[in-house]
Amino acid sequence: MDGNDRWGEAVRGEWTLEPGFISVNHGAYGATPRAVLAAQDAIRARMEAQPGRFMRAELPEALRRAAATLAGFLGTRGESLVFVANATEAVNAVLRSLPLAAGDQVLVLSHGYGAVRNAVRHIAARAGARMVEAAVPYPRPTDAAILAGLEAALTPRTRLAVLDHITSPSALVLPLAAMAARCHAAGARVLADGAHAPGMLPLDLPALGVDWYVGNCHKWLCAPKGAGFLWAEPEAQAGVQPLAISHGIDDGFTAAFDWTGTRDFSPFLAVPAALAFWEGLGGFAMMARGRDLVATAAAELAAALGTETGTPPDSPASMATVRLPLADPSRAAAFAAALLAACTDAPAHALGGSAWLRVSAHAYNTAGDFRRLGSVLRRVLPDWT
Template identity: 35%
Template sequence: MNNMYASLRRFFLLDPDVTFLNHGSFGATPHPVFEKYQEWQRLLEKEPVEFLGRRASEFLAQARQSIAPELGCKPDDFTFVTNATTGMNVVIHSLPLTSDDEVLTTNHEYGAVDKTWQFYSRQKGFKIVRARFSLPIDSQEKWLEELWRHVTPKTRVISLSHITSPTALIFPVEKVTERAKQEGILTIIDGAHAPGQIPLNLEKLDPDFYTGNFHKWVCAPKGAGFLYVRSEYHSMIQPLVVSWGYDNPSSQRSTFLDYTEWWGTRDISAFLSVPEAYHFLKVHHWDEVRQQCHQLLKDTCKELQTYLGAEPVATDPDIWNAQMLSLKIPNLHPKDIPEVSRKLWETYRIEVPLIEWEGSSLIRISLQAYNRWEDIKKLENALQNLLSSSSMQGE
């Protein structure tokens, strides 16, 4: 890992004085990709009307054509969105749900998506059902059984993360999509953390709707995400922002692309830079990078279990984790999270999220090519000092 760190850390623009263990929040972009992003921005500013008014659709189509093999889908089955939350909003906004329907999700979902479901539930009257799982999670089969206990004749939609945000778990969504199709239930997958962290083949995974981010683990510029919709559901998608693509009789495309591509004036440079981000990953053998990050993650799990008494949310990181890991910290009370977070940043310059989840205190560690074992030891020492202080013990 140290050899990898030495060769790849130099590409990232991160502050060298910060121990950055939070790639999962917003990602980090290497300078060759960032330079391509700025090239697109300069081209836009050189002639804005030519760029946006006459060539934007052409540029976006070329980018989709380049990216489609990375996602394992057809170019016209996905559109660019600024982030996965926006993609989820587009889908949830479009669903024809009523007060007779139920939506099944879990208690591991991203907070903004939970709020989106709450918002539309209050508007349309459908019921939200949240599955909870026995911890630590061990068997995928047991996980699926516990999820399916909440399926009823009223279940119309199952909405899951591919990799969860608070608990950093890889859910076996392919098992869910297969079973859901047999029972006529729509599947919506929030893949915010999946592209670039785990292999992705949407046609094989076969969800009805899937949204993800490029700016996290693909390392594209901020504000680059996508929404995939199975072709048979293109006509279901309604515009979240009504603009020129609506009711366009001269269009030769599906309404899905017309409704989602043009939302008024916006900088699409981040979208157009995604092919360069995938190129960077290929050139630098990212499959090996991911494997080394995963090994460092397993070593981190053992280290923090041994010296902090931390408890993993799932039993086997080879099954449930890739480059992210969440651990319970038993001797950190949730009320002390803000103070410990502040001191980790202000005193130790460590960027890592502490999360209150289900009454427990979690630490979520995200590892990328620029991380090394010294980063983990610095975190461990900082936490030992903070958790042993009298203020954290309630004295």
């Protein structure tokens, strides 16, 4: 995928990424292309030309138009979608709005994102409720094994299950609809953490059967940083409040979230430009190329290291994991810091007694990036094995 590729080197100049740095970690913070940054700059210029006109006369409708555009891409309606800065904020808003009681349980997955698990633990504890963990088997789990791990952790006290759509440390695409159905059958509501999913997977949010879905546009859709969303149908919107209560709190879901105080709204308003850029690059055809690129790279890296991949070979994700032969797997994060110091951005996590390196591929990545990653690993690993 180096030669006649329509992507890779052919599009890398669309981004401002530092030449020479091995950037194979798009999943973490995304990377915003020049065209989307320019759209964001234009929005900011409009705002600063006349702030009062922008905030009062233009912003309310512009926000709703941007929400409707994103909602259409996600198979839903603008009235069911509000912007928030990021998935963390959206998860916190839902968790803080729930009436938890002493003895209640909130289920999280063992591969759940650390910040989200912290939010669950703290907010549950305030009510005398408890966080309960469902074990996700690894590596290369089947859907049946994932569902069995979930069922084993559901109890009559489970009020809420926080389910990842795509897990962060392990890059697994989970069978979310089937998991949500099991949770509902057990009497638990479902908050889906889809931080990685928009732009990586085709989404039809209502078809997933979850109560709330949170996602980020600043990862795979390449929106400016600070463009997350919360989706809920009207019955699940009731009682859900933003973290900051402001003017619109008594005027319904979208009004409550659309204004949470003066801030820079340009990341939200630039989401349609990001979507247009992403679609112009080839949309899901481009993502399929990234998926194939990363799956091949992970298999080759695992073979070179004499280890294995954590993600299944047929995973639909544009991220994959490779087991690292670290003498002390609990030092995975320190190892990733050593890679960063060697101009290589790929995170590593300890899971189930092993350390796993996660690699991502977006349009700008090439097979050469992963070959260079292999060289860096050969150079750095001897100090860690």
